[in-house]
Amino acid sequence: MTETAEQETVEEIDLTAANQVIDKYIDMHGALMPVLQGIQEEYGYIPEETVHLTSERLNVYASQIYGVLTFYAQFHLQPRGKYIVRVCMGTACHVKGAGRIAETLKGHLGIEHAETTEDLKFTAEYVACIGACGMAPVIMVNDATYGSLTVQKMDDVVKKYMEMD
Ligand code: FES
Structure with missing residues (x-):
């Protein structure tokens, strides 16, 4: 089965920066917002993989994270231009x-x-x-x-x- 270019790109996202952001806030009460802001700062948007990573590491449902991401206009789920x-x-x-x-x-x-x-x-x-x-x-x-x-x-x-x- 051949994968599309888009799927390959998605799989290539390096999660090191996202992990570092999570490391920084993981023990903080209300870590979700600063984590999402930090991830967007690093990647320019919120890649799907980072939602799953955040979900696992902060023990928050992905659906809850998507709720936050769609509620606040500051977050972007797609890559944006320079x-x-x-x-x-x-x-x-x-x-x-x-x-x-x-x-x-x-x-x-x-x-x-x-x-x-x-x-x-x-x-x-x-x-x-x-x-x-x-x-x-x-x-x-x-x-x-x-x-x-x-x-x-x-x-x-x-x-x-x-x-x-
Ligand atoms: S309508 Fe006010 S700046 Fe465009």
Whole structure:
């Protein structure tokens, strides 16, 4: 039986870092949250294997861990891109053409909300107001904010990141 590339990738995850995170908090009351936060910091997301590892080592049901992971928006169950492009879809940005900005992003990278490019370079997220309505329409790429965007400006921003490592 041949395994898919995805299964092989999943099996290759090195659990050393996850074990170290668990070692650090295992004796602490309420260890689950810091463990999950630490694992996400190490891997950039919460790989499925680390859920099972955490379940075994902290003696918590995996279903309970998934409950926590899905409740808190801070946790991600899929790998994410190096560059997280947040396109504001709040009212002010919507009125000023956020839809065109999202379309421009999709045109370059082929991704929409919550999707990641195959090379793991970009993840797109459509978000609610990010508090910079005076500069609508606005996007953020990781911590950098870009406002008063036109399609042309958005082109330039995306191309700049496409050329970066
Ligand atoms: S609506 Fe986009 S920053 Fe407020």
